[in-house]
Amino acid sequence: MDNMYCLRCNRELDAGHKSLAVYMFAQTVGIRPRQKSGAQRINFCPPCSVSLAMGPAPEGALNIAAWNMLRDVVGADPALNQAAWESIRGIAGYLPATGTDGSRRTATNGYFEF
Ligand SMILES: [Zn+2]
Numbered sequence: 001m002d003n004m005y006c007l008r009c010n011r012e013l014d015a016g017h018k019s020l021a022v023y024m025f026a027q028t029v030g031i032r033p034r035q036k037s038g039a040q041r042i043n044f045c046p047p048c049s050v051s052l053a054m055g056p057a058p059e060g061a062l063n064i065a066a067w068n069m070l071r072d073v074v075g076a077d078p079a080l081n082q083a084a085w086e087s088i089r090g091i092a093g094y095l096p097a098t099g100t101d102g103s104r105r106t107a108t109n110g111y112f113e114f
Contacts, residue, residue: 004019004043005043006019006043006044006045006048007042007043007044007048008044008045008048008051008052009045009047009048011045011048013043013045017045018045018046018080018083018087019043019044019045019046019049020043020044020045020046020049020070020073020080021041021042021043021044022041022042022043022044022066022069022070023039023040023041023042024039024040024042024066025037025038025039025040042066044070045084045087046080046081046083046084046086046087047084047087047088049070049073049074049080049084050074050080050081050084051084052067052070053067053070053071053073053074053075054074
């Protein structure tokens with residue numbers, strides 16, 4: 001299976017990472033035989049999901065449809081917000097400890113270090 005990436009920030013979403021998947025397919029209506037396309041899957045990491053859902057409405061009918069779906073999911077339960085919060089805190093392992101010796105495992109010290 002191919003690695004998945006967040007459509008918005010291009011973050012890699014490994015198995016085990018929390019993410020939001022948007023599925024889209026097309027189907028004929030009133031036409032026999034009914035034709036149905038394969039489903040496309042679009043992935044968003046939790047911070048992008050929450051950011052998009054809380055942001056202003058996008059332009060374009062397809063974008064608005066996707067935005068409404070994101071708002072449905074993000075607004076239904078705080079779990080995705082929690083996942084976004086964890087990823088910002090580095091708890092979910094999103095932030096690799098590059099440039100450190102590994103003795104400090106997470107970026108939870110309350111300050112940035114470059
Ligand atoms: Zn993202």
